Amino acid sequence: MEDNLSFWVFSKSIVIPRLLEGMAITLKLTIISGCIGFILGMLIALFRISRSPVLRSLAAFYITLFRGTPLLLQILFIYFAVPTLINVTFDSFPAGILALSLNCAAYLAEIFRAGILSIAKGQTEAARALGLSHYQTMFKIIIPQTYRRIIPPVVNEFSALTKDTSLVSVISLGELLYVTQRIGAKYLRPWEVYVWAGLGYLIIVICLSTLASRLEKSLLAKGGV
Amino acid sequence: MNTSDANEIIIKIVNLKKTFGSLEVLKGISTEIKKGEVVVIIGPSGSGKSTLLRCLNYLEAPSSGEIHFQNQLMGQGKSEKELDLQRSKMGMVFQNFNLFPHLTVLENLILAPINVSNVSHHDALALARSFLQKVGLSEKEHSYPRELSGGQQQRVAIARALCMKPDVMLFDEATSALDPELVNEVLRVMKSLAHSGLTLIVVTHEMGFAKEVADRVVFMDGGLIIEEGNPADIFESPKEKRTIEFLGKL
């Protein structure tokens, strides 16, 4: 019987292979939602500081909505409630991606906005005085100067996202936590299973941070701004 | 320069007013600036000198009044794009240099010619190098701004403005943030521009510069032009009480 297996044998033959599958899905969720959230977040940040009051309020509303309600509720809403409103049903994977991207975009938008506002006004003035348009100024002068200073909060947000992907286990998406719970329950050996799951998340987050500090250093070596 | 050129008006300011909230900073400025003229604006802190320069190129939209630049009304009725183009023909040099810190000197210089005037990369580089040479910084083209002294940064900023082939240059206390020993290298560049026939509007506390190169000195106080005239008249026999007081304090 499997109960009699030693910790190492049980881990190696049963837990780790399945957790690796779950971890792959967790990684996919993190990377895809992170990328979509990044682009969407940048767009929302630009709306948030645009000159149009309509765009500004829209962005503010979006950010308040997604930061003001629990992510768990957003996941359940997209998976269970949205299909009853409009005639689409989501598989759990796209539903998870959608919820995580929309949520992460709201947090990233605030990070980007703060980064943009932290660049001295003189930079905008110098660029505009040279004849650059509002958008050229934004994309060629202001945003590139925010890269290094937004890396720490963005990595922070991506770490949070990595951990938040565990919430989509509620819609039976076989990511790391979901797989963990299933094996833990099946073999009635929870602590070994949960320890490995915890290590799985740790590894992803540590890799992220390492990557980030490398990036930060290489940016520092270039412009140093 | 022939005589008809010398009398050509390049900028005409008509009853220019600017308010911030309830604070009226410019209370009706009217004057004309001739092509090739070097106009130095002096006045106490808070008198609206910077605001006037910033309204001229529409970094700040005036509250009322008109600015005619080369017989074209600035701003009003123009699209954003037309305004950007008008603005690009008025070079501006700031007290704090405002070089783009994430770009090298050369990149700072070629950015606007390529993106605003659609100059080719190749031509922009040639242009940039010629102006860098003019301000004596050829050997710094691959440096980043933080690697330069204040005086060098300001000379790069001047070269950057010149790369747009401006018809007017606006200087807002271009030497005020510099250590005293670095002031002269920047003033030398400004003087050579003055002698080259470029129209300059210079806000400065450097009275020596005003006396030496200004065609006209404008004294501002409280958002108004109090007195203007040639440097000798303004500095040696000012007529207005406030001008006398201001010059007396220096």
Ligand SMILES: Nc1ncnc2c1ncn2[C@@H]1O[C@H](COP(=O)(O)OP(=O)(O)OP(=O)(O)O)[C@@H](O)[C@H]1O
């Ligand atoms: N964006 C702004 N919002 C509100 N008030 C402003 C703004 N810009 C300038 N002011 C005010 O307008 C007045 C004139 O400012 P300005 O910078 O034009 O003076 P200045 O003559 O250049 O003075 P200084 O010699 O100190 O540079 C000041 O009282 C200043 O506080």
Ligand SMILES: [Mg+2]
């Ligand atoms: Mg000023």
